[in-house]
Each structure stands twice: as structure tokens, then as C-alpha cells.
Amino acid sequence: MSSDGVGCVWSHSCELDDLVAPYVLPCGDAIDPRPDWAGHWAVTWRVDGTEVVCPVRDLALFPWERARPVRWFSWRSGQRHRPGLAFMEATGRGHGFESLAERRALTVLDFCGQVREVLSQPFSLRFFDSGRRREHVPDFLVATAGPTLLIDVRPAHLVKESDVAVFAATGRVAASAGWRYLVVTGWRDGVAGSVEALACARRPGTNRLGLEEQLLAAAVGPRRFGELVEATRWPVLARSHLLRLLWERRLAFDLIGPLGDGTCIYPVAS
Template sequence: MDQCHGLAWEEATPVRTFRWSRGLGHFPGWWWAASTGRHVGFESWLEQDRLILLDFDPEVVGIASQPFWLHWHDGKEKRRHAPDYFVRLADGRARVVDVRAEDQVDERTAEAFAATERACSAVGWEFRHVGVPDPALMANLRWLARYRHPRCAGGPGIAARLRETFAVPTPLLTGAEAIGDRLAVLPALFHLMWKQELVADLAHERLDPATLVRSASSAGGPS
């Protein structure tokens, strides 16, 4: 473990293969992370949701899926566990994340998480077990994530006009239509919301034309 501490685990390749096969009962895939410009694997809808949240988090600068095997002996048998994600934060801290709905954590899973937490603590890493995210927030982020790629930023001047228009809280569609054709403006608006340069209350209500949007700088930072 001491030899692992200083390595760039956020660049690790998965230790397990992500398999696509009918009847497996799960949903594997790859997520393109705007925060890193790299693809990150997932094995379920819940893991994909967690990737969206990590990608949206301004503190996250690196993500790797299934980054390593942790081996231990529980007193009866040899065990091993591959955590779902290794996350590198902007201040250099490391965080290991396991994703599992609370009602799906059985005794063996809880033991694996506990062993992982002990191992992480030994090298100064954080460990988090995360479950099902807030449904309203997740619905909004799934929508905004469609516009995370830089190609959605819009033409020259649109971003500046959006920041100016939403310097004070303004209904989403009203502000967009004040700038121009909604088909051209809305992708850039959603892109800036994904980047958290424009912010709204994403945690308590679904985005709609009347959602109040404002500049993050005018609000003192992202919400």
C-alpha cells in the first residue's frame, strides 16, 4: 500500500473487463468526462449517474474506474474487491468511491467496503460509499450533460451575451430568446450551466422555461 500512495491512479486502466452481453442484468458502458477529456467505464445506471455527478463536480480533475484489486484475508478465506472509482481532486487529495444502493448492501458487500475504507485510511485516501442520488438533481444533470462537450459553447459572443443577460436572475427561456434564435442559444446556455458559469436551483425542481438562471459570479459562486 505504501508503494501505491504516490501513483497517478486517476490514469489507471480498469482491472476488470466491461462486458456487454444479453441477459447479464446490468448496463455497462463508457462515459466521456468533460472534466478530463477521457472515457471512464461504468457497469450500471447508478454508476453512470455517479460519473455524471463526478464530472459535474468542479473539484474533480481525474477519474478512473475499477482502478485496482484490493486483496485481504477475512480470517476464513481470501477476499478481493475492485472499487468502482478512484477520484483525484484539484487540491491533490485522493478519494476512492464505491457505488451501491443502500438496500443492495449485504453483509459481504459491507465487509468489502469496510476493508477498502481501512486500506484507504492507511495511505491517507478518502473513502466514500455512495448510493442513489437525489432524483431531481440527477434529472437536471442528465439533461445538462448532453451539452457538456465544448462544441456546444456556441458562436463568438454568445457566451458573453448570456453572462450579461443573466447577470440578474432571469427566466431561462426569456433570457435565451432575448439573445436570439433559441436553437442557437439554448445549447450554449446549457453548456454554461454545465460548467457552472450560469447557475440555477438544480436540486429542488426540474429545469423548465421559467427556471430562474443567474450568473455564478453575481451569486458569489456556483450553487
């Protein structure tokens, strides 16, 4: 299968950067020009039910895998945001989110792979912006096979002018700890919907009827989703197995555009 199609995002080889909408992170050096800013800025963690404060200059040394969300995820009638717990196959458990946009970010992270640990609402950052004290709680801290990733999720239409300084300060803090910082304002067209469709079949199941082997054998060259499931002995049951194979990246398709019976499915070279 060719993977150099113009504008294509192949599901079997994509990474997070291929899926997220671009956002130019503002420079944070001018927020607090003091040479010892990292000693004045601080983060508050929650460990074993106790708040632990450390200066930003020591952030890289903190064993954050022991920490828990710095604030609780609450539900009440009349609230405008939608909190909950999102299951991630990478960790085998649920992780808190405070909006549907955050839940979607966790799903995409799970699909991209290389995730080892996730901490929602990881810490509270206290920083100074033009001499004024401000606070911010990032959305996720993610341990990956590569650099540690700090994430804020804010749909583009909700980003306010006051958020720019917050993102700049958080990016500065992440860089000082050797982490990567990412602001997720949206996704490339069609990507998030396709990934969420695959996520419906991500929990491992049984393959007693051998449908996965039938699907893999029938996927010779590009074949449409509907044709591929019809090539098996039990097409209705084969649909969930095909979604599972796509989630596991054992078969592939172009994530740009909706996933349906007309979507071309490709074999993946071993």
C-alpha cells in the first residue's frame, strides 16, 4: 500500500501530530523576565491525599506517577460542561475528563499508541504574568514511549485572549521539565469521528469463528469496507472484528473522511 498520498492520513502509521489541528504556541519568555522565574513559579500536586508544592525548577525530578488528580471531577444538575470517565485500553482503566472535547482527546491518544500512563488534572500551576499571580490546571500529563506530554484541550472557538498567556506560561514550564506541551484546539477534518468509530470495538473479544483471519485473507489490495465484511461467512458479526483490526492497525484506511461501507480498506505490510 502506498502511504504517500497527498492529504491522506493512514490509520496504521499516523501519530498524534498527524491528527491534531495545528496551533502556534506563543512564547512565554516575556511573561516573567526574572532569571530565577522557575524558583518563583510553583506547582501543587496531590499525593496520598496531601497537597505537595514544589518549585518549577524541581519539576523534572518529581515522581508524578504517584500523584492523583489535583481536583475532583464533579457532576451536578445544570452544569454546562460534561465530565466523566473515559476508558483507555493503554492503561486498562478509566481517566477523568471535564468535557466531551477532553474525552475525545483521550480516545485519540489511546488510538495513537505509545501511551504508558495518564494523569488527568495533574497539578495546579502558580505563575506570575506582569507581576500578577495566576493559576492554571492543565488537562492531562501523559507518559509515552517518547517524551512526557503535557496537554491542554480547548476548542478553537473557546480560546480567549486571557488563555494565550496561560498557554505560553504552561509551555514554558513544560519545556523547563523536558516535557512536550500541546494545545489541542481541534482535529483534522474527519479524523476524530473515524477514531471514535473504531474505539467502539477496542475492547478485546473472542475470535472463535475465525472472522479476523477471513478478513485479513480477503483484504488483498484495496477493498471497500462493505465488500470486505460480505466476503466472510458471517458479515454481520464481521463488522466489529473489522473495526477491531483497524484499531489494532492490522488493516488500514485513510482517516480523512467518514468511515462507512464505501471506505477503502488496505492490507498492512508485515
